[in-house]
Amino acid sequence: MKRLTTLLLSVVAIAGLSGCQKDAEQAAVAAPQQTFKWKLVTSWPKNFPGLGTAPERFATMVNDMSAGRLQIKVYGAGELVPALQVFDAVSQGTAEMGHSGAYYWKGKAAAAQFFTSVPFGLTAQEMNGWIQYGGGQQLWEEVYAPFNLLPLPGGNTGVQMGGWFNKEINSVSDLEGLKMRIPGLGGEVLARAGGTPVTLPGGEIFTSLQTGAIDATEWVGPYNDLAFGLYKVAKHYYYPGWHEPGSMMEFVINKTAFEKLPKDLQAIVRVATKAINEDMLAEYTTRNQAALTELKEKHGVDVRAFPDDVLSKLQVLSEQVVAEVSAADPLAQKVYNSYKNYRDQVKAYHAVSEQAYINARD
Amino acid sequence: MKRLTTLLLSVVAIAGLSGCQKDAEQAAVAAPQQTFKWKLVTSWPKNFPGLGTAPERFATMVNDMSAGRLQIKVYGAGELVPALQVFDAVSQGTAEMGHSGAYYWKGKAAAAQFFTSVPFGLTAQEMNGWIQYGGGQQLWEEVYAPFNLLPLPGGNTGVQMGGWFNKEINSVSDLEGLKMRIPGLGGEVLARAGGTPVTLPGGEIFTSLQTGAIDATEWVGPYNDLAFGLYKVAKHYYYPGWHEPGSMMEFVINKTAFEKLPKDLQAIVRVATKAINEDMLAEYTTRNQAALTELKEKHGVDVRAFPDDVLSKLQVLSEQVVAEVSAADPLAQKVYNSYKNYRDQVKAYHAVSEQAYINARD
Numbered sequence: 050m051k052r053l054t055t056l057l058l059s060v061v062a063i064a065g066l067s068g069c070q071k072d073a074e075q076a077a078v079a080a081p082q083q084t085f086k087w088k089l090v091t092s093w094p095k096n097f098p099g100l101g102t103a104p105e106r107f108a109t110m111v112n113d114m115s116a117g118r119l120q121i122k123v124y125g126a127g128e129l130v131p132a133l134q135v136f137d138a139v140s141q142g143t144a145e146m147g148h149s150g151a152y153y154w155k156g157k158a159a160a161a162q163f164f165t166s167v168p169f170g171l172t173a174q175e176m177n178g179w180i181q182y183g184g185g186q187q188l189w190e191e192v193y194a195p196f197n198l199l200p201l202p203g204g205n206t207g208v209q210m211g212g213w214f215n216k217e218i219n220s221v222s223d224l225e226g227l228k229m230r231i232p233g234l235g236g237e238v239l240a241r242a243g244g245t246p247v248t249l250p251g252g253e254i255f256t257s258l259q260t261g262a263i264d265a266t267e268w269v270g271p272y273n274d275l276a277f278g279l280y281k282v283a284k285h286y287y288y289p290g291w292h293e294p295g296s297m298m299e300f301v302i303n304k305t306a307f308e309k310l311p312k313d314l315q316a317i318v319r320v321a322t323k324a325i326n327e328d329m330l331a332e333y334t335t336r337n338q339a340a341l342t343e344l345k346e347k348h349g350v351d352v353r354a355f356p357d358d359v360l361s362k363l364q365v366l367s368e369q370v371v372a373e374v375s376a377a378d379p380l381a382q383k384v385y386n387s388y389k390n391y392r393d394q395v396k397a398y399h400a401v402s403e404q405a406y407i408n409a410r411d
Numbered sequence: 412m413k414r415l416t417t418l419l420l421s422v423v424a425i426a427g428l429s430g431c432q433k434d435a436e437q438a439a440v441a442a443p444q445q446t447f448k449w450k451l452v453t454s455w456p457k458n459f460p461g462l463g464t465a466p467e468r469f470a471t472m473v474n475d476m477s478a479g480r481l482q483i484k485v486y487g488a489g490e491l492v493p494a495l496q497v498f499d500a501v502s503q504g505t506a507e508m509g510h511s512g513a514y515y516w517k518g519k520a521a522a523a524q525f526f527t528s529v530p531f532g533l534t535a536q537e538m539n540g541w542i543q544y545g546g547g548q549q550l551w552e553e554v555y556a557p558f559n560l561l562p563l564p565g566g567n568t569g570v571q572m573g574g575w576f577n578k579e580i581n582s583v584s585d586l587e588g589l590k591m592r593i594p595g596l597g598g599e600v601l602a603r604a605g606g607t608p609v610t611l612p613g614g615e616i617f618t619s620l621q622t623g624a625i626d627a628t629e630w631v632g633p634y635n636d637l638a639f640g641l642y643k644v645a646k647h648y649y650y651p652g653w654h655e656p657g658s659m660m661e662f663v664i665n666k667t668a669f670e671k672l673p674k675d676l677q678a679i680v681r682v683a684t685k686a687i688n689e690d691m692l693a694e695y696t697t698r699n700q701a702a703l704t705e706l707k708e709k710h711g712v713d714v715r716a717f718p719d720d721v722l723s724k725l726q727v728l729s730e731q732v733v734a735e736v737s738a739a740d741p742l743a744q745k746v747y748n749s750y751k752n753y754r755d756q757v758k759a760y761h762a763v764s765e766q767a768y769i770n771a772r773d
Contacts, residue, residue, distance in 0.1 A: 113678035114476060169772050172765065174536060174569070177689065178696035207536070208764035270764070289768035316475035317679075320686045327539065327689030334540035335753075338760035352763060360771045391697075396773050398700035401714060402570035402632070403534065404769045406651035409722045410531050411758050411766060 085310060087121045087145040092132040092153065095125030098276055099269075099336070100298065103204045103329045104148040107300075110321040119314050121146065132250075136301065140196040145306035148203050151189075151299050152233050159378035160192045163388050164200070166209075166296040168234050168367035171392055173205040173295035173330050174403070179391040180297070188384050199307055201322040203298035204329025207337065209290030210274065211355055212267035213258065213283030218355060221362045230254055230266035234370055235292025241366045251277070258282040267292065271340035272333060280344055286352045291363055298329065447672060449483045450506040454494040454515065457487030460638055461631075461698070462660065465566045465691045466510040469662070472683040481676050483508065494612075498663065502558040507668040510565055513551075513661050514595050521740035522554045525750050526562070528571075528658040530596050530729035533754055535567035535657035535692050536765070541753045542659070550746050561669055563684040565660035566691025569699065571652030572636065573717055574629035575620065575645035580717060583724045592616055592628035596732055597654025603728045613639070620644045629654065633702035634695060642706055648714045653725055660691070 089108060093101035108121040124144070126132035135147035136154045151164035163170075164185075171179060179185040180202055193200045212231070216223065225243035229236075236246030247263055257263045259282040266283075267290065268274050280286070300322050307315060344350040355363075375385035399405075451470060455463035470483040486506070488494035497509040498516045513526035525532075526547075533541060541547040542564055555562045574593070578585065587605035591598075598608030609625055619625045621644040628645075629652065630636050642648070662684050669677060706712040717725075737747035 110678065110682050114675055114682060116673075116675035172768065174692060174696055177693040178700075181690065181693040182697035208768045210763070271760075288763040289771055290764075291768070291771060294768050294772070311478075313476055313478035316472065320472050320476060320683055323689050324682045324685035327685050328543065330536060331539040331543040334536055334757065334760075335544035337764070338540075338756045341760050341763070342756060354763075354767060355771075357771075364772070394700045394704060395696065398633075398696075398703050399769060400773060401572070401650040401703070401716075402652075402699070403765075404773060405716060406570045406653070406656050407534065407761060407766045408770070409651060409653060409717075409719075410656070410726070411762060 082118060083311075084117065085119045085314065087119065087306065088129060088143075089121050089123045089146040089148060090129050090135050090138050090144040091124060091147065092126050092135050092149040095123075095128065097125075098273060099206065099329060099333055100148075100204075100273075101125065102332075103298065103325050104300075106328065107148075107203075107321050107325045110324060111317055114317045114321065115314055119310070119317065123148075136196070136198070139301045139303050140198055142303050142305065145303050147301045149299055149301065150296065151200065155233070157196065158192050158380070159374060160188075160381040160384040162234060162374065163381070163384045164189050164192075164297065164299065166293040167371055167388070168238055168292045169294070169364050170371075170388070171295055171395070173207050173297070175392070175395045175399070176205065176295050176297050177202065177326070178395065179388065183391045184387050185391075188387055192380060192384065193301070197304045199302040199304050201300045201302070201319065202326040203300040203322060204325055205298065205333075206269055206293075206296045207330055207333050208270075208295060209267065209293040210270050211287035211290050211292075212265055213274070213279045214265040214285045214287055215258070215261075215283055216264050217285065218287065218359060220356065221359055224359070227265060228263045230257065230263050231292060233292075234367070234374070235267070237370045237374075238292065238363055238366045241370065242362060255279065255282060269296075270333065270337045271344055272336035275340040275344055280348045280350050284351060286344065286350050287355055288352065289355075291355070291360060291367070297326075300325075444480065445673075446479065447481045447676065449481065449508055449668070450491060451483050451485045451508040451510060452491050452497050452500050452506040453486060453509065454488050454497050454511040457485075457490065459487075460635060461568065461691060461695055462510075462566075462635075463487065464694075465660065465687050466662075468690065469510075469565075469683050469687045472686060473679055476679045476683065477676055481672070481679065485510075498558070498560070501663045501665050502560055504665050504667065507665050509661075509663045511661055511663065512658065513562065517595070519558065520554050520742070521736060522550075522743040522746040524596060524736065525743070525746045526551050526554075526659065526661065528655040529733055529750070530600055530654045531656070531726050532733075532750070533657055533757070535569050535659070537754070537757045537761070538567065538657050538659050539564070539688070540757065541750065545753045546749050547753075550749055554742060554746065555663070559666045561664040561666050563662045563664070563681065564688040565662040565684060566687055567660065567695075568631055568655075568658045569692055569695050570632075570657060571629065571655040572632050573649035573652050573654075574627055575636070575641045576627040576647045576649055577620070577623075577645055578626050579647060580649065580721060582718065583721055586721070589627060590625045592619065592625050593654065595654075596729070596736070597629070599732045599736075600654065600725055600728045603732065604724060617641065617644060631658075632695065632699045633706055634698035637702040637706055642710045642712050646713060648706065648712050649717055650714065651717075653717070653722060653729070659688075662687075 104123045130138040135149040138144045139147040151161045154161040189200045227244040230247045230249045232248045239246045375381045466485050492500040497511040500506045501509040513523045516523040551562045589606040592609045592611045594610045601608045737743045
C-alpha cells in the first residue's frame, strides 16, 4: 500500500511539472509488478492421473497466489520435449521448470537414484523426513548444482505394488528366467536373482503382457494400474512393492530463471511445491484404496503376497546392489551414507510408532 | 501490470481535469494492494517445538509470498487468549486465525473429536487422504460453519507414544485403578478399563508424576517428551500410542476476515496451510527418531510394548466409546460413518502396501 501510494504521489508530482500522461507511463514501466510466463515440461502424459494432475494443480496454485504474475504452462511428455529429456531441457533453459523422477537421471549423476525410491528404502513419510530435516535436500542440491538445477520434492505415490504376474511366485527359484518389465535398481536386483529385467515405456506394457513377450510387469499401484487395464492380461497381483516403497517425484527449476523472479514469487514457487508434495500422497492413498476394492470385487483380481523367503532374498540382493552402485561414485557414496544412516534410525523409531500401531490396529 | 498501468493512466487522466495530487490519493485508497495485519492465536507455548514452531513458519511463508501484504503475528497460549479459548476468540473475531487441535472443542460440537485423532483411528497419511480426498474436509467445514470458522489441516505429529508409566502393564488388570493423565476419548477408554483418567495441563505433568499424584501420563512423542524431561520421573516408556495414532492439528480462520482478503491472499493462506501440514510430520519423524535414540542410549530409558491382550481390550473399548459418542449427536454420527468407512477401506489397502512393506523390510 505504502509503495503504491508513494509511486502514485511521485507520478503525480512529476506530472505537475511536465504533464501527467507521459510520466505515468514511464513510472508504470518501472513498476515491480512484472509478469512471468514459464514452461513446465513433464515425463507424464498430459493430465495422467496423480503424476500428471499434480503439476497442473501446481500451476493453478501459483497462478492464483501470484494473481497471474507467474503463469505456468504445463506440457505433457512429448509435447515440447520427450519424457526423458526433462532434465536436459530445464538444465539448458528450454523450459524453466520440470516435473519428473530423479532416478531417470542416473546416467547424468549416479547419486540421483537416491532421490526417488530405493529397493527396501524409505517410505513416503520417512523420505519427507530425510529430505526436509535429515540433510537430504542439501545433498540433492549438491548433486544437481553442476546442471544449474534446483530440485524440490514433487509428490509421492506411497508404497507401490509388487506387480502383475502370469506365473506364481512360490519360491526364489520361480524368479529364475522370469522376464519382467522393471526398470532401474529393482531391475538390477531381479537380474541377480536370475530374472531378466526388461525396460518398456508404459504404453507397451499391456500388449507385451498379452502376447507373452514378458511374464510380468510392475507399474505403480491400484489407481494407475486399474486405468491401464492390466488385470485383463495378468493372473496375479503381488505385493508389496519392495522395489519402490515410496517414490518421490521431483520438481526441477532452472536456477537462472528462478533467480530472475522477485522474492515473493520465489517463495510462492517453493511453498506450492511443498503443498503438492503433500497433496499427491493424499490423493494416491484415497484413490488406491478405492481402486483396490474395485479390482478385487468387480474384476476378481487375485491379490497375493510375495513369500517371505522371496522378500528376504530380494532384500539381501538389494543391499548389495545399492552398496555397489554407491561405491562406484564418490557423491553417490556420500548420499548413500546419509540415506542409510537415516533409514537405520527411522526403522528403530517406526518399530515403536507406525509399524507397532498398524500391527496392533489391523 | 495492466491493472497498474490502467490505474495510473486513469489517475493521470482525472488529474488532467482536476489536479493530480488529490485524485491520486483517492485512487491509492481504492488500489488493490492493501496491507492486512492478522493475529494468530495458538494453544501452545510460544515456539513450542513442532506444535508452536509450525504457526511461526506459516506466518513467515505468508509474509514472504505476499511481499508483506498479509502480516501475521503469532501469539503463544495465554499471550492474547488462554490456550483453550482459541476457538471462541477466532469465532468472535478477536483474532483472525488460530492454531490448535479440534478435539479440544468437543463441548462446542461433538463431531469435532474426529478431526484430530481417534483411538485406533487413522494414521497421518490416512487422515490426509480422508480429509482431502475422502470427504473429510467438507464435513469439517459443515461442523464449523455455525461458528463462522473455516478449518484447515495444520500439521500432524504422527503416531504418538503410549506414555510414561511408573507401574508395569503386564495385563488388562494392571490398568485397574491406574491414575493416568490422558484427556479426551482415550481417557474415557481408560475409565472403562477400570483406570482413572486425569486431565492436567502440560506444565503440571512432571511434578504430578514425581510426587506420585499420578501413576502415568501420555504426552506426545520422543521429541516433545524429551524436552519435558519425563524420563527423570517415570520408569517405563510404553508404545504404541493407541489413543492418538496421528494427531492432526488445525488452522481455524474467521470467515468474515477471510472473505475480506483478495483472492490471491486467500490462495496464499490456503496453500501455506497445506505446506505446513506436510512440514510438521517431516519434522516430527526426524526429531522423534533422534530423540528416541537419545532417550535410550543417553538416559537408559526402558522402552517397551503394551502386551497384545491389553491392546486388544483397549481396541474393543475404543470402538464402543467412539460409537456411543457418535450415536448421541446426529452430525457426529454422520462424520463417524464417513470416517469409519474410510478407515475400513484404507486398512485393506495398507495391508498390501505400508503395513506389508514395513513388516517385510523391518
